[in-house]
Amino acid sequence: MARRPIIAGNWKMNMGLEEANDFITMMVPLCEDSYAECVFCPPYIDIIRALEITSNSGIEIGAQNMHWEDAGAFTGEIAGKMLKDLGVTFVIIGHSERREHFAETDETVNKKTKKALEIGLTPIVCCGETLEQREAGDAKNVVVGQIEKDLADIDDVTKVVVAYEPIWAIGTGKTATNAQADEACGWVRETIAKMYGQDAADAVRIQYGGSVKPDNIVELMQEPNIDGALVGGASLTKDFEKIVNYDKY
Numbered sequence: 001m002a003r004r005p006i007i008a009g010n011w012k013m014n015m016g017l018e019e020a021n022d023f024i025t026m027m028v029p030l031c032e033d034s035y036a037e038c039v040f041c042p043p044y045i046d047i048i049r050a051l052e053i054t055s056n057s058g059i060e061i062g063a064q065n066m067h068w069e070d071a072g073a074f075t076g077e078i079a080g081k082m083l084k085d086l087g088v089t090f091v092i093i094g095h096s097e098r099r100e101h102f103a104e105t106d107e108t109v110n111k112k113t114k115k116a117l118e119i120g121l122t123p124i125v126c127c128g129e130t131l132e133q134r135e136a137g138d139a140k141n142v143v144v145g146q147i148e149k150d151l152a153d154i155d156d157v158t159k160v161v162v163a164y165e166p167i168w169a170i171g172t173g174k175t176a177t178n179a180q181a182d183e184a185c186g187w188v189r190e191t192i193a194k195m196y197g198q199d200a201a202d203a204v205r206i207q208y209g210g211s212v213k214p215d216n217i218v219e220l221m222q223e224p225n226i227d228g229a230l231v232g233g234a235s236l237t238k239d240f241e242k243i244v245n246y247d248k249y
């Protein structure tokens with residue numbers, strides 16, 4: 001089954017409303033006809049404007065996190081349902097920065113993933129090992145363990161996007177080699193195949209993330225298990241257009 005490539009920009013905690021407005025306005029004409037599906041994931045406060053600016057383009061808007069309850073006493077949280085009601089279509093779940101700094105666990109990732117699917121948001125579920133774990137020869141165990149827990153008991157796993165992001169490659173300028181990235185995305189696919197069957201695993205889109213730039217995207221995209229990228233730093237600049245349109249350069 002052909003998997004449409006998907007390139008998503010994770011802005012993290014960058015760009016206030018005016019900056020976001022100007023940046024997306026500049027990027028829409030450059031990205032709207034891309035072969036790859038193109039997703040911008042700005043901070044919450046930018047989302048309404050981002051949806052307005054991209055409304056007549058093929059560009060999708062995602063959030064960087066969500067809560068699994070629809071409403072309630074959860075100070076500071078945003079419900080997945082609130083995002084869905086606005087017109088958001090994607091949500092990043094379990095980014096390593098949330099796991100490291102905000103006590104995200106495989107259990108909460110699983111709850112959020114199930115809820116996202118239930119309400120019709122596409123979750124981009126993140127996994128990946130630390131440098132220590134890789135050097136100890138544990139990378140595969142870590143990634144497989146995360147996927148087994150994060151994607152447990154899901155009705156239709158083909159609707160999930162997985163992002164493999166080795167923590168040592170995030171924001172460091174150090175990209176995994178193409179072979180390392182493809183191997184790890186292969187572990188993800190293999191694990192999904194064991195859980196849900198090969199056909200389902202073959203339909204799941206798996207992104208690589210970690211220092212993706214215009215000069216490494218083309219090679220990464222040639223790898224059989226890599227279906228796209230989750231881009232941090234380079235998604236804040238015009239470089240993102242070159243990554244989204246990697247097939248044209």
Ligand code: 13P
Binds near residue numbers: 010172230
């Ligand atoms: P960088 O592209 O800045 O390494 O960030 C990757 C990332 O964490 C995307 O979610």
